[in-house]
Structure formats: C-alpha cells, structure tokens
Amino acid sequence: MRPDVPSSVTVSGTTRLLAVLGDPVAQVRAPALLNPLFARLGHDAVLVPVHASPEDLPAVVRGLKRVRNLDGLLVTVPHKIAALRFADVVGATAAAVGSTNALRREADGRWRAENFDGSGFVAGLRAAGHDPEGRRAVLAGAGGAGSAVAAALLEAGVARLTVCDPDSARLRALCARLERYRPGRTAAAAPADLPGRGPLGDCDLAVNATPLGMRPDDPLPFPPQELPPGAVVADIVMKPEWTPLLTAAAGLGLTVHHGHHMLDHQLGFYCGFFGFGEVRDGGPAG
Amino acid sequence: MRPDVPSSVTVSGTTRLLAVLGDPVAQVRAPALLNPLFARLGHDAVLVPVHASPEDLPAVVRGLKRVRNLDGLLVTVPHKIAALRFADVVGATAAAVGSTNALRREADGRWRAENFDGSGFVAGLRAAGHDPEGRRAVLAGAGGAGSAVAAALLEAGVARLTVCDPDSARLRALCARLERYRPGRTAAAAPADLPGRGPLGDCDLAVNATPLGMRPDDPLPFPPQELPPGAVVADIVMKPEWTPLLTAAAGLGLTVHHGHHMLDHQLGFYCGFFGFGEVRDGGPAG
Numbered sequence: 288m289r290p291d292v293p294s295s296v297t298v299s300g301t302t303r304l305l306a307v308l309g310d311p312v313a314q315v316r317a318p319a320l321l322n323p324l325f326a327r328l329g330h331d332a333v334l335v336p337v338h339a340s341p342e343d344l345p346a347v348v349r350g351l352k353r354v355r356n357l358d359g360l361l362v363t364v365p366h367k368i369a370a371l372r373f374a375d376v377v378g379a380t381a382a383a384v385g386s387t388n389a390l391r392r393e394a395d396g397r398w399r400a401e402n403f404d405g406s407g408f409v410a411g412l413r414a415a416g417h418d419p420e421g422r423r424a425v426l427a428g429a430g431g432a433g434s435a436v437a438a439a440l441l442e443a444g445v446a447r448l449t450v451c452d453p454d455s456a457r458l459r460a461l462c463a464r465l466e467r468y469r470p471g472r473t474a475a476a477a478p479a480d481l482p483g484r485g486p487l488g489d490c491d492l493a494v495n496a497t498p499l500g501m502r503p504d505d506p507l508p509f510p511p512q513e514l515p516p517g518a519v520v521a522d523i524v525m526k527p528e529w530t531p532l533l534t535a536a537a538g539l540g541l542t543v544h545h546g547h548h549m550l551d552h553q554l555g556f557y558c559g560f561f562g563f564g565e566v567r568d569g570g571p572a573g
Numbered sequence: 574m575r576p577d578v579p580s581s582v583t584v585s586g587t588t589r590l591l592a593v594l595g596d597p598v599a600q601v602r603a604p605a606l607l608n609p610l611f612a613r614l615g616h617d618a619v620l621v622p623v624h625a626s627p628e629d630l631p632a633v634v635r636g637l638k639r640v641r642n643l644d645g646l647l648v649t650v651p652h653k654i655a656a657l658r659f660a661d662v663v664g665a666t667a668a669a670v671g672s673t674n675a676l677r678r679e680a681d682g683r684w685r686a687e688n689f690d691g692s693g694f695v696a697g698l699r700a701a702g703h704d705p706e707g708r709r710a711v712l713a714g715a716g717g718a719g720s721a722v723a724a725a726l727l728e729a730g731v732a733r734l735t736v737c738d739p740d741s742a743r744l745r746a747l748c749a750r751l752e753r754y755r756p757g758r759t760a761a762a763a764p765a766d767l768p769g770r771g772p773l774g775d776c777d778l779a780v781n782a783t784p785l786g787m788r789p790d791d792p793l794p795f796p797p798q799e800l801p802p803g804a805v806v807a808d809i810v811m812k813p814e815w816t817p818l819l820t821a822a823a824g825l826g827l828t829v830h831h832g833h834h835m836l837d838h839q840l841g842f843y844c845g846f847f848g849f850g851e852v853r854d855g856g857p858a859g
Contacts, residue, residue: 318586333619336588337590339639346635350636354623355626
C-alpha cells in the first residue's frame with residue numbers, strides 16, 4: 288500500500304479551502320494524500336474533512352458554496368448521488384454515472400460536477416497490470432461508486448459486465464443508463480444469482496463497489512470461492528486495506544487489488560480539475 | 574512582533590475543524606498562531622480561514638453548525654456583532670460587550686458565544702508594562718472590537734474612558750451598556766471633539782479599535798500630535814504591524830503598542846475555551 292506520507296500543510300489567512308464531504312468522514316484518505324501534493328505544487332490550499340449527515344447535506348453545501356475562499360468539494364459515501372443536485376453544470380462522466388465525487392466553482396460562479404472514481408479505478412487496474420479490456424467482469428454495488436466503476440469498465444472495453452445489487456430499482460436504473468452508454472454488454476443479477484452456475488463462475492474480474500467490508504462484521508459482498516482460478520478480486524473499500532473479501536480471496540490463491548489504488552490514481556485528475564497542475568494520466572502524482 | 578512560526582498541521586479524516594470567519598479573511602493571523610499550538614498540545618484539529626460576506630454569513634454559519642466535526646468558530650471583522658445571534662447561550666463578557674469573537678458547540682449541542690478581545694488586549698497591555706489601572710483613556714471605535722476593549726479597560730480600572738465613533742447611534746448604545754456595566758467613568762465624544770482642548774490632550778492611553786489603518790490610504794483614527802508626552806498609543810490593527818497611526822505616534826516620541834498583542838494574549842483563552850488546554854493567564858501559550 289502506498290504509505291500515507293505526513294500530510295503537513297501550512298494554513299494562513301490566504302489559504303484556499305477544499306472540503307471532502309462524507310458520513311462518516313474519519314476514514315477518508317484524500318486530505319493525507321492531497322495536502323502534501325498541493326504543498327509540493329506550490330498551492331496555498333488545504334483539503335479538510337467535513338462530516339455531514341444526509342439530512343444536513345443541503346444546508347452544509349449551501350453554506351460551503353458561499354464561502355468565498357472555498358474552491359471545491361470532494362464527495363464520498365453516502366453523498367455521491369445526492370451531491371449531483373448541487374451542481375449547475377454536470378460533466379459528461381458524472382452525467383453518465385449519475386453521481387459526482389468532485390465539484391468545483393467555475394470562473395463564472397457556477398458549480399461543475401465531475402466523477403473521477405471510475406477513471407481512477409481503471410487507471411489503478413491498468414497500473415497493476417490488470418487491464419480490463421476483454422475481461423468478463425462482475426460488479427457488486429449499483430450505488431455512486433459502483434455506477435462510476437461500471438461506466439469506466441465498459442469504456443475500458445470489458446467484454447461483459449454483470450452488475451448485482453439488492454436494491455433492484457437502482458440496479459435496473461443503472462443497467463438502463465449503461466445500456467444507453469455502451470449497448471449490449473451489461474446484465475443485471477440479484478446477489479442470490481451469483482453463486483452456483485452464475486456469472487461468478489465464468490468471470491475473470493470481480494469488483495466490490497459496496498461499502499461491505501468497512502465494518503468487521505459485514506457479510507462478504509459475493510462468495511470468492513465461486514470464482515475460477517486466475518480471477519482478479521478488486522475492492523474499493525480503502526479501510527481496512529485487507530477487507531474480509533480480499534483476505535478470503537488471497538487465501539483462495541486469487542489475485543487481489545486493494546481499494547487505495549482507486550484514490551491514488553485519482554490524485555492527478557483532482558489536481559487537474561481544481562487547476563492545481565496537469566491532468567497527466569491520473570496516476571499517483573508527485 | 575512575535576514571529577509567525579511555520580504553521581504546519583497534519584490533516585486527516587479524523588481532524589476536528591475550527592473556522593475563523595471574516596470579510597476579508599486573508600489578514601487573519603489566528604491559523605498561523607493556533608495551528609502549531611494545537612499540534613504541540615497534541616490535538617488533532619485545524620483552524621481554517623472562512624471568507625464570508627455579511628449577506629452570506631447566516632447561510633455560512635447555518636451550514637458550519639451542521640458540520641459534525643466542527644467544534645467552534647472564531648469571528649473577526651465585520652462579523653463580531655452579527656455573530657452573537659447565532660449563539661444559544663451568551664457568556665457574561667460577550668453579553669456586556671454586545672459582540673462575540675469565539676463560539677463553541679457545547680456537549681448538549683447548544684452554541685455558546687464568548688468574547689476574548691478585551692481580556693486579550695488588557696493582558697497584552699499589562700505584559701508590555703502598560704497596566705491600564707488609573708489611566709485616562711481615549712478609545713476610537715464603538716464596533717465589536719471597540720466594545721470589547723472598552724469593557725475590559727473599565728474592568729481593568731481605567732480612571733476615565735472617552736469613546737468616540739462617527740456612528741452616533743452605536744456610540745450611544747455602547748456608552749449606555751458601559752454605564753450599566755461600570756457606572757460613572759465613560760464619556761462619549763464625536764471624532765471632531767477630540768482635538769484642541771478635547772480628551773486627547775489630557776489622556777495617557779489612546780487606543781484605535783477601528784479598522785482604519787488596514788488600508789494604506791485610510792485616514793488616521795485620531796490625531797496623535799494632540800496627545801501629551803508619555804502617552805501610550807495602542808492599535809488593534811494587526812496588518813500592517815506599523816499602521817500609519819503607530820508610525821506617526823512613534824515619530825512624535827510616543828510609546829506605541831502593536832495590534833498583535835491582543836491576539837497573542839488571547840491564544841491561551843481560546844485554547845481553554847475550546848477545551849484544548851488550561852486557560853492560564855491568557856498570555857502567549859506554548
């Protein structure tokens with residue numbers, strides 16, 4: 288795992304603000320990763336964690352948008368879908384995904400929403416040698432992060448994508464969006480359909496994009512023992528680094544891909560989006 | 574002047590937030606002074622500048638109060654009076670002064686307002702060897718900071734306090750409050766009354782508590798050449814350190830007292846108020 292370098296930052300009256308919104312927020316790694324990067328790039332800016340509950344989110348965002356030295360917001364669980372409605376302009380990827388993880392104030396005062404989860408996830412997979420092109424993928428989770436990963440996997444050329452989620456309404460809605468985005472490659476599955484002769488048995492990339500694994504007593508998002516040898520099991524949960532899913536997968540001899548790669552490979556995208564440097568390839572900047 | 578030590582802080586998802594509200598906010602020194610102090614005291618907290626205009630202040634404060642990892646607010650020009658209305662509980666000094674420069678979230682969720690400007694100012698005067706007791710003082714400015722300085726000077730035992738302000742309504746209101754607080758020692762004066770045979774000629778402590786001096790083309794808040802030899806001229810403007818008033822006063826051979834002392838001597842009070850250490854004597858902590 289990429290070590291969290293000490294995230295020392297110098298804050299003064301001239302410092303520009305960015306906030307990362309979540310509930311909870313204690314687990315977010317973006318401040319520890321981005322603040323030293325801002326400093327190295329010579330930007331007098333600090334990213335702070337902002338803990339807002341779903342019911343408080345509208346008032347919190349309304350207030351933050353009026354803070355004149357606040358230039359942008361990062362958004363994490365569970366606000367990625369809800370935060371879209373605070374944007375005046377929605378970028379193409381965020382629109383396709385139906386959620387946002389980054390909003391910035393434009394020069395004209397309007398707020399633009401984008402989503403770099405999927406491109407960060409795919410950039411991380413590629414950097415680890417797991418190019419998704421041509422793979423048969425199973426994705427657990429049709430929420431904000433799952434939608435982003437799904438769209439990026441299709442864009443990266445997976446041969447087939449099976450998405451499962453216990454919330455059948457949001458699963459159907461995502462699959463309908465994905466069908467319009469890249470037709471003919473997506474299927475929906477209920478979690479109970481995955482084992483046995485289901486899509487897990489004939490899959491070479493299985494991704495958890497649910498929050499399952501953040502808490503020690505969470506059930507596994509899917510049964511890794513159903514996967515064939517050689518499959519890659521990827522998790523987007525960052526803390527703990529070794530989720531029960533990845534621990535079980537490694538114990539079965541499967542290849543694992545940790546959650547931190549998705550964020551690590553978004554840092555360059557974030558810096559570009561917030562005007563703090565070149566977009567480059569989205570790989571770990573600095 | 575007390576040097577601004579590098580204010581490196583480490584920000585992560587668990588970091589607690591404090592915000593200093595001002596308009597403008599670029600000049601605030603509290604983040605540079607308090608963040609290293611929090612770090613030395615072992616508190617995972619960061620104080621960030623928040624630029625809010627008067628018309629945006631209600632929405633900004635409403636939003637910040639709902640941020641669950643935000644524990645308190647510092648308040649500077651021009652919000653010290655307006656911010657009082659966001660408190661559920663008003664401390665004794667803030668009530669007497671009619672303004673607040675510090676609000677915190679109590680354990681029961683209510684917000685308490687206090688004001689440490691006056692006690693910080695008087696602690697700074699005493700530390701510099703200018704005990705206000707028995708002095709005849711002139712104070713320019715009946716706004717938030719002026720009110721705090723006025724109440725603290727009376728509490729510290731000045732023999733006589735003449736307050737001047739071009740806004741005669743707020744001048745009368747302050748003098749009425751001060752009359753109730755410490756009867757018989759306060760007089761009001763219009764700025765035009767100060768020169769000639771006015772109170773400046775018979776004064777041994779003259780204080781600027783207006784924002785005049787923050788901009789290079791500001792007029793002087795009062796004419797220092799009217800003061801007798803030996804008078805102390807104190808400014809609460811912190812940037813520039815040498816305001817036109819203090820430069821002129823020093824050129825006349827008068828004793829000057831810089832603006833930063835008021836904040837320096839509040840740091841201990843702030844730390845105590847926010848639960849980050851002992852109140853001690855309010856002197857520069859750390």
